[in-house]
Amino acid sequence: MSNKNTLAYAQQLDNEDPLKAFRNRFHIPKLKGKDVIYFTGNSLGLQPKSTKTYINEELDDWATLGVEGHFHSQKRPWFHYHKFSKEALAKIVGALPSEVVSMNSLTSNLHLMMVSFYRPTKTRHKILIESGAFPSDQYAVESQIKFHKLPYNEALVEISPRKGEHTLRTEDIISKIEEHKDSLALVMLSGVQYYSGQFFDIQKITEAGHQAGAFVGFDLAHAAGNVPLELHKHEVDFAAWCSYKYLNSGPGGVSGIFVHEKHGNNPDIPRFAGWWGHNEEERFKMEKGFKPMEGADGWQLSNVNVLSSAAHLAALEIYNEAGMEALREKSLKLTGYLESLLKELQDEGFLQMITPTEPNARGCQLSLLVTHNGKAIFEHLTQSGVVADWREPNVIRVAPVPLYNTFEDVFNFYDILKKVIF
Structure with a gap:
């Protein structure tokens, strides 16, 4: 196993992240008192804490x-x-x-x-x-x-x-x-x-x-x-x-x-x-x-x-x-890290990443074509505190957003998904 496939490595990346403070500017939904892994910013972004003040x-x-x-x-x-x-x-x-x-x-x-x-x-x-x-x-x-x-x-x-x-x-x-x-x-x-x-x-x-x-x-x-x-x-x-x-x-x-x-x-x-x-x-x-x-x-x-x-x-x-340039730089790293972790599951034949592998040909979303039991896997992810997106017939969309998602989020998602599949 690569040292990249560890929580410690993900936490190291978060410590080095120049945008890490922006996560605290958003309300993170919780499940059973714990922050969820929110990977659906491609459907509805999280609420900034300043929104209520502006309104x-x-x-x-x-x-x-x-x-x-x-x-x-x-x-x-x-x-x-x-x-x-x-x-x-x-x-x-x-x-x-x-x-x-x-x-x-x-x-x-x-x-x-x-x-x-x-x-x-x-x-x-x-x-x-x-x-x-x-x-x-x-x-x-x-x-x-x-x-x-x-x-x-x-x-x-x-x-x-x-x-x-x-x-x-x-x-x-x-x-x-x-x-x-x-x-x-x-x-x-x-x-x-x-x-x-x-x-x-x-x-x-x-x-x-x-x-x-x-x-x-x-x-x-x-x-x-x-x-x-x-x-x-x-x-x-x-x-x-x-x-x-x-x-x-x-x-x-x-x-x-x-x-x-x-x-x-x-x-x-x-x-x-x-x-x-x-x-x-x-x-x-x-x-x-x-x-x-x-x-x-x-x-x-x-x-x-x-x-x-x-x-x-x-x-x-x-x-x-934050600036779009800095956000894009983090997005490439965050999505690239997710891709590198999921490659193991893809190589085992459990899923296929249908989003382009070329970083410049994608944003922060990866679409995962699940080969079997896709809906059951998705429901288990939801019960485990992962907020992702199901699209018929068999795709799970996940989007690690650079403003509020972390490398630890990415690792924890991979860890939960791996346990569900295996």
């Missing part, structure tokens, strides 16, 4: 100021609330502050983006997505195609892994784009695939889509706050994400969008309009004639959900302090 500040302003809180709040006037998250979000997704805004929910935002960027014509009407995309994405794309009264099976193009493989090869995605280049209107993929944990090559896919004459957008639900992103540099047309997974902003937390400045500064691009996207200087004139704000702000519909956004700001403050 209570807005509740206090509401109680003492009423409607005047829109302009006279002590810390964060509600009228400008969407602006307070811009700098942090821009750093997380690799954008200009003007290219991002937090608003609505993820699927609502995907629909709004497709209003602007899925404009089918007689010759260009197809949408390319990955087969097995998250159901919301599948349903959103299906309904958009049907809304335009197009034949669904003809307009939808799906790309699947090769036989016997679990992830998509970048060259196959590019080949599929090339195959449909004359009829392709939109490429819309995940940033990180929810089931396999694969981190797609956003730059190469975007370049291929643009060369084919299509718009390119991404659902970053499992990517934002998880992997390094350069949306502006890579000239992605649009993206949307949720904030309740890796961004730790609470169940159903406010979503966000990215619109590249080449589109955001074009007032003539089609969109569904609302008054919060209207020229801020003229908003309260209540006049006809929509004049969009520049940048992503021009896609806003309604005034900000302040209480949800307060939770978002509390989490983003922590991200700002």
